[in-house]
Amino acid sequence: MGKKARTAITSTRDDDFAQWYQQVIKAADMAENSPVRGCMIIKPYGFSLWENMQRVFDDMIKEHGVQNAYFPLLIPLSFISREADHVEGFAKECAVVTHHRLEEQDGELVPAGKLEEPYVIRPTSETIIGDAMARWIQSYRDLPLKLNQWCNVMRWEMRTRMFLRTSEFLWQEGHNAFENAEDAREDSLKMLEAYRVFAEDYLALPVFTGEKTEDERFPGADATYTIEAIMQDGKALQAGTSHDLGQNFAKSIGIKFQNREGDEEYAHTTSWGISTRLIGGMIMAHGDDDGMIMPPRVAPQQIIILPVVKNIDEGGEVIEFAKKLVGELKKQGLRAHVDMRDMRTPDKMWDSIKKGVPLRVEIGNRELENGEVTFVRRDIGRDSKETISSDAFVDRAHSLIYEIHNFMLERAKTFRDDNTSEGSSVDDIDEFFKSGNIGLIKVPTTLLDDESLEKVMKEYSLSTRCMPFKDEGQKVLIGKAY
Amino acid sequence: MGKKARTAITSTRDDDFAQWYQQVIKAADMAENSPVRGCMIIKPYGFSLWENMQRVFDDMIKEHGVQNAYFPLLIPLSFISREADHVEGFAKECAVVTHHRLEEQDGELVPAGKLEEPYVIRPTSETIIGDAMARWIQSYRDLPLKLNQWCNVMRWEMRTRMFLRTSEFLWQEGHNAFENAEDAREDSLKMLEAYRVFAEDYLALPVFTGEKTEDERFPGADATYTIEAIMQDGKALQAGTSHDLGQNFAKSIGIKFQNREGDEEYAHTTSWGISTRLIGGMIMAHGDDDGMIMPPRVAPQQIIILPVVKNIDEGGEVIEFAKKLVGELKKQGLRAHVDMRDMRTPDKMWDSIKKGVPLRVEIGNRELENGEVTFVRRDIGRDSKETISSDAFVDRAHSLIYEIHNFMLERAKTFRDDNTSEGSSVDDIDEFFKSGNIGLIKVPTTLLDDESLEKVMKEYSLSTRCMPFKDEGQKVLIGKAY
Secondary structure, X not given: OOHHHHHOOOOOOOOOHHHHHHHHHHHOOOEEEOOOOOOEEEOHHHHHHHHHHHHXXXXXXXXXXXXXXXXXXEEEHHHHOOOHHHHHHHHHHOOEEEEEEEEEEOOEEEEEEEEEEEEEEXXXXXXXXXXXXXXXXXXXXXXXXXXXXXXXXXXXXXXXXXXXXXXEEEEEEEEEEEOOHHHHHHHHHHXXXXXXXXXHHOOOOOOEEEEOOHHHOOOOOOEEEEXXXXXXXXXXXXXXXXXXXXXXXXXXXXXXXXXXXXXXXXXXXXXXXXXXXXXXXHHHHHOEOOEOOOOOOOOOOOEEEEEOOOOHXXXXXXXXXXXXXXXXXXXXXXXXXXXXXXXXXXXXXXXXXXXXXXXXXXXXXXXXXXXXXXXXXXXXXXXXXXXXXXXXXXXXXXXXXXXXXXXXXXXXXXXXXXXXXXXXXXXXXXXXXXXXXXXXXXXXXXXXXXXXXXXXHHHOOOEEEEEEHHHXXXXXXXXXXX | OOHHHHHOOOOOOOXXXXXXXXXXXXXXXXXXEOOOOOOEEEOHHHHHHHHHHHHHHHHHHHHOOOEEOEOOOEEEHHHHOOOHHHHHHHHHHOOEXXXXXXXXXXXXXXXXXXXXXXXXXXXXXXXXXXXXXXXXXXXXXXXXXXXXXXXEEEOOXXXXXXXXXXXXXXXXXXXXXXXXXXXXXXXXXXXXXXXXXHHHHOOOOOOXXXXXXXXXXXXXXXXXXXXXXXXXXXXXEEEEEEEEOOOHHHHHHOOEEEOOOOXXXXXXXXXXXXXXXXXXXXXXXXXXOOEOOOOOOOOOOOEEEEEOOOOHHHOHHHHHHHHHHHHHHHHOOOOEXXXXXXXXXXXXXXXXXXXXXXXXXXXXXXXXXXXEEEEEEOOOEEEEEEEEEHXXXXXXXXXXXXXXXXXXXXXXXXXXXXXXXXXXXXXXXXXXXXXXXXXXXXXXXXXXXXXXXXXXXXXXXXXXXXXXXHHOOOEEEEEOEO
């Protein structure tokens, strides 16, 4: 029985990255496709990851003065059509509610009770939240107003892929309003910075920060800022965006206020969102040919303890030892767990590997006798195997989590840097992809006006990813993307 | 200027309870009606309450071994029609998605891209979660399986009222599966007990626990258990339900497993839910003619501190004193807040009253000089006013919260008991409501077979609320209800 059979992941990243991705999700029991076209079921293990992500990021935005609220799922057609670019961007792929009951006809259920005005299931909520802002904001004293909701949204995607692109997905959408253009711009950059911190410091996902080129902007925005991550197949993943909407939505929706001079003017708004797509990003940035590797700060389980006994019901002292250890780790605020399932130890071991639990601890009779534990880091694998006293392990657990996080972040950074090139001409881009390179290429933004660029972009299915802040708008990253 | 003008609540509970209810919600800034028919916007103050409720109850169900997950918003028509009673119960009021894009025709947006099979926005998820269970459950080893999701659901209600009955609402829906009928029944009772504990120990909402009569059962259930609260107008509010679904859904959906004897059989399932409706219940059980009274354990703010100064920007030492106090209270895990808004102190005071903040603390120059604070309990009002040293207040804060909770729970219990009568005949019921009594009347369940009952029930718009456990199925509570 080869390693592949044991892991249930028969594809490797090199062989077939797309297939490998699906298999990792299945082997880690994170999600599955549902009977509803393009919609997925997020299974408990995957959802627990999302809950941890939510908790961390929710605390971050509350520190920033953002308040959570909840707005209707349905958006009247008249609302969605208020902003011209916006409707253009979303009309082609939205779920439309047209009836409000079902009736039996010839033994079959059919829609009945036709609505006078149909509704769209929110693809995003600028228009409906903007409508509320127009009522709530009267004076500059009501500003800034910073609102967020954690919710489901729907875009009728034709080609879907779990976590990355599904018809329904979960996200947070923030919607802020300000007195002037400077405050709005500054805030949209601040929220992008929050995304960068979240991605790097919690998900171990290094990102480029920058502005989108005009053609990649959010429909209706003056500027879209983005964090872009790179996956192990060299494709970019847009991992979070923050939009400076200027006065576009305020004007079309009527978000007016009396300013400090007593004059009426339109507010300046922003919107910003991250979604369950980030989970896809973590899988593709961190996973290996054995399965998922969870970034430890948001991992559903940070430490799994395997009692190495013939029969879990007769484990006696080994089990007691394991439970005592878990208690001590939990006291330190760590998510630790004893695997008490009635399964063979090697199967449990492979299960924890496929699920990507950052630290696996094995306790058998020898460990029990010596008051020791044997542990293995998932990010490094068996080379990291160490046997130390259980007290020492408890003392070191937090710093191990810290080390794993840093190692994963650095490994991903190295991969990103190794796969980001620089070029200065359209030929350089052509040459780069023609030679079979994966990754991104950074070129001067002046090339965006070069007429020969389009052909090359089409040939290799490229898109501009962002104009990185650190290059001060002088350069643009180009590559394939999810 | 009379008190009413100051509070912005012009109706009293006695005058016009329904009007009072709407005004309390508005004055507390908890929610408002949206432009989407029957749907509300939950504003930050109301949503913060819901977040606190979620956190508490989520911890409770996780202790119980329940795992959170996420299932699709849309349900195929073929799914919803699988269980006959179920479709009967929900077909009349559901939002139907029939198209997947919008097209411009004669300058107007119209639905386009007709779906082959329409979808219903979930009114509840038994069928779609059951479908997943049918795939996930193979053997008795996979049982029990306990799943929950926090999500939005939709029922096309014709007459809506904020929090109590809206077309879209937020809830948790738990779906558990078991090996046998006993385990399922026991679990559905356990979840009901969790609801009772949550309602009484956190929301200060005393409830009757019992079983629903057959005609009030959840569509497709063998038994529905309920917690029923009483509002200050004497009407009952169904505050949470737990259903023993027997093998009904398992049979119609195909949730089969290999039992310990190696035979194939159908699982026994339960479902259980509470929603944002509970917020309506808290308003109507606790509020007074000055506005909301928040149960302190889930209150968005537990303690509000008002610096009594002419000008907040020049508050100097008073502000410092207030901020130091808030820091100490927060260290104790209390949700405390200094009201730094540029408003008159009396306006701030009335604002905190309308919002129902459990403890209001006032700090002025005299308090500053003496190192004291003056505080008022919202549940009792100005009679509870006390001035004590700020150190003593910090020491007492937790027990004050405890006392306020108990006082509110006892007050609501007294009201409930004062408004629950006993009767033994249909005439007793008739007499009770004819005399203009509000509240519930408890009668022997044998009356349910009395043919004259229906007329009386219709005349006063009564319904059976539950057969309380403590009367061992011998009695039934009858009353008006939301």
